[in-house]
Amino acid sequence: MDLGYLILQVVVFPGLLFTAVVGLITSWIDRKVTARVQMRVGPPFLQPFYDVLKLMIKETCIPAGASRGLFLSAPLFGMASAALASMLIWRAFLPLGQTFSGDIIVILYLLTIPAVSVILGSFASRNPLASLGGSREMKLLLAYELPFVLAMLVPVIQTHSIRLSSLLAADPAVYSPSGIIALVVAILCMQAKLTLVPFDAPEAETELTGGAYVEYSGPPLGIFKLTRAMMLFTMPIFLVAVFCGGIVFNQGWLPILLGALKYVGLVVVVVLIRNTAPRVRIDQAVKFFWGPVTVAALVAVMAAFMGW
Amino acid sequence: MSFAVNMLTKSLWVFHLAGSPCNNCDIEILDALTPKYDLERFGITLVGSVRHADVLLVTGIFNKKAAICLKRVYQAAPKPVVVIAIGACACTGNMFRKSYNWDVPVDKHIPVDAYLPGCPPKPEAMISAVVKLVNKLRGAK
Numbered sequence: 385m386d387l388g389y390l391i392l393q394v395v396v397f398p399g400l401l402f403t404a405v406v407g408l409i410t411s412w413i414d415r416k417v418t419a420r421v422q423m424r425v426g427p428p429f430l431q432p433f434y435d436v437l438k439l440m441i442k443e444t445c446i447p448a449g450a451s452r453g454l455f456l457s458a459p460l461f462g463m464a465s466a467a468l469a470s471m472l473i474w475r476a477f478l479p480l481g482q483t484f485s486g487d488i489i490v491i492l493y494l495l496t497i498p499a500v501s502v503i504l505g506s507f508a509s510r511n512p513l514a515s516l517g518g519s520r521e522m523k524l525l526l527a528y529e530l531p532f533v534l535a536m537l538v539p540v541i542q543t544h545s546i547r548l549s550s551l552l553a554a555d556p557a558v559y560s561p562s563g564i565i566a567l568v569v570a571i572l573c574m575q576a577k578l579t580l581v582p583f584d585a586p587e588a589e590t591e592l593t594g595g596a597y598v599e600y601s602g603p604p605l606g607i608f609k610l611t612r613a614m615m616l617f618t619m620p621i622f623l624v625a626v627f628c629g630g631i632v633f634n635q636g637w638l639p640i641l642l643g644a645l646k647y648v649g650l651v652v653v654v655v656l657i658r659n660t661a662p663r664v665r666i667d668q669a670v671k672f673f674w675g676p677v678t679v680a681a682l683v684a685v686m687a688a689f690m691g692w
Numbered sequence: 693m694s695f696a697v698n699m700l701t702k703s704l705w706v707f708h709l710a711g712s713p714c715n716n717c718d719i720e721i722l723d724a725l726t727p728k729y730d731l732e733r734f735g736i737t738l739v740g741s742v743r744h745a746d747v748l749l750v751t752g753i754f755n756k757k758a759a760i761c762l763k764r765v766y767q768a769a770p771k772p773v774v775v776i777a778i779g780a781c782a783c784t785g786n787m788f789r790k791s792y793n794w795d796v797p798v799d800k801h802i803p804v805d806a807y808l809p810g811c812p813p814k815p816e817a818m819i820s821a822v823v824k825l826v827n828k829l830r831g832a833k
Binding site: 419422423427438 | 696702703727730732735739740744768770
């Protein structure tokens with residue numbers, strides 16, 4: 385395959401640019417639904433774009449004593465891996481050349497890197513509030529990864545394949561009881577992966593004043609915001625791909641519309657959870673994920689082994 | 693109107709900088725940010741860190757000790773940043789003008805872009821001040 389074509393895929397479609405634009409639109413959906421829940425009108429459609437573009441023209445402050453290189457490069461790692469994960473998922477949907485179609489394990493690793501970049505950036509900024517946020521992010525990462533990987537095992541066991549394309553070709557996992565349990569577990573883990581309420585202890589606007597992002601300003605903060613928006617797009621689309629049969633593009637308009645509906649439905653579930661739950665403490669979050677959620681995920685895995 | 697000013701005025705993130713106020717102005721600021729007025733329609737959001745701020749909402753009197761912090765917070769804010777002095781205290785010193793530890797008004801310490809007198813000003817007055825400030829930044833009459 386042509387190298388230029390590959391670079392085009394990474395940078396424009398379905399990589400960085402496409403993911404950023406759709407992610408910002410998704411974050412508008414998030415804010416608009418939140419506003420409607422609170423009986424407000426909500427922000428205009430282009431508001432997330434204005435926010436990110438405004439951050440691009442602001443000054444970048446580097447705190448005294450911060451590790452300069454890591455502080456500035458951490459947001460870039462997160463953005464790059466979110467874009468790459470989204471690209472791998474979309475290449476399973478669309479016939480864009482099959483040099484490396486990507487398996488679930490690669491995508492799972494790539495989806496972890498944005499959280500790692502937040503941890504690195506917060507520790508590099510030499511701020512007590514930021515390092516508290518970073519340590520909470522780290523605990524949260526340890527908490528949700530175990531049930532998340534267990535939930536991903538269910539469709540893998542059902543189809544005997546870790547390739548995303550063969551998962552999409554088989555029957556969707558939600559048609560089985562074990563798949564439903566795994567999807568619920570994965571939605572809870574997605575909520576924590578996106579650090580949305582009730583699992584937003586790393587940011588904690590009220591007590592940590594922005595937590596991990598407290599020292600970030602200007603373009604690096606804009607890239608972090610963009611990464612969050614991109615993850616808000618990539619995570620639901622990943623769950624749609626793994627559990628719900630993905631988006632089918634070669635059979636006319638109806639399956640595409642259905643796929644988009646599945647995606648928007650998952651996003652709205654995330655937003656409604658975020659608007660109706662209070663924040664839990666970090667120890668409660670870890671107990672929750674290592675206790676009931678992991679048990680549910682194990683039950684789903686065993687059920688999948690028994691063929692349910 | 694430049695691209696930068698256009699983007700800045702469409703997404704104003706406000707930071708609340710209270711320097712020994714009586715809290716009335718602060719409560720009115722929070723009132724203005726409630727769903728009733730819904731300032732997110734205009735892209736106005738409250739942020740917790742001064743590093744994220746585009747607008748500093750300064751309330752209260754800054755005495756000789758607090759003035760040092762005021763200058764440091766202003767320096768910590770990423771430029772371009774605009775400052776609104778909210779309430780009679782921040783604008784003039786109000787009845788604390790004769791106090792032993794009162795120094796000078798806020799605008800002698802940092803550049804202030806808009807003054808909003810009142811004790812306390814109503815949320816409607818704050819929205820009006822923001823509209824006037826946006827028009828000033830965009831260079832409209």
